[in-house]
Amino acid sequence: MKRITISKIFFLAFVFSLHACASIPLKDYQPKSANEEEIIDVIMKHENAWNEKDISGFMATYHNSALIEIGCSGPLVSKSEFYNEIEEIMSDYPTVKFINPKLNVSENNAVVTVTSTRLGNESHLFRLDMLKENDRWFIAKETCI
Numbered sequence: 001m002k003r004i005t006i007s008k009i010f011f012l013a014f015v016f017s018l019h020a021c022a023s024i025p026l027k028d029y030q031p032k033s034a035n036e037e038e039i040i041d042v043i044m045k046h047e048n049a050w051n052e053k054d055i056s057g058f059m060a061t062y063h064n065s066a067l068i069e070i071g072c073s074g075p076l077v078s079k080s081e082f083y084n085e086i087e088e089i090m091s092d093y094p095t096v097k098f099i100n101p102k103l104n105v106s107e108n109n110a111v112v113t114v115t116s117t118r119l120g121n122e123s124h125l126f127r128l129d130m131l132k133e134n135d136r137w138f139i140a141k142e143t144c145i
Contacts, residue, residue, distance in 0.1 A: 042061050096118055126143065
């Protein structure tokens with residue numbers, strides 16, 4: 001029987017820790033159902049619209065009665081109130097990338113957590129409460145956690 005050396009054990013532990021800490025881009029997430037695929041599509045549209053400064057496309061990912069937290073410490077506001085602030089917020093955060101999505105889907109509701117990075121430096125964990133209405137998924141509530 002071969003002996004496993006201490007250096008091999010440390011090497012294996014290092015490899016496993018790298019894998020556990022690796023970030024998974026939204027586009028590489030492997031959906032487990034049609035609902036998950038549709039939800040990821042909405043969140044990708046959300047991310048792409050932000051990065052392209054497409055305000056109408058970005059706002060279209062929210063449900064009409066959505067509540068959205070401004071920043072990570074601001075108040076929850078309605079979709080129309082958020083719309084009034086969006087240009088300024090986009091200028092403060094010009095590019096975002098969503099990584100490490102985790103989805104919990106139950107019929108017409110879902111909770112998604114996703115990490116948002118800004119230019120690879122700063123990251124925030126977001127909770128997106130999703131709602132399926134008329135066969136479309138929307139973000140019903142967005143908060144920083």
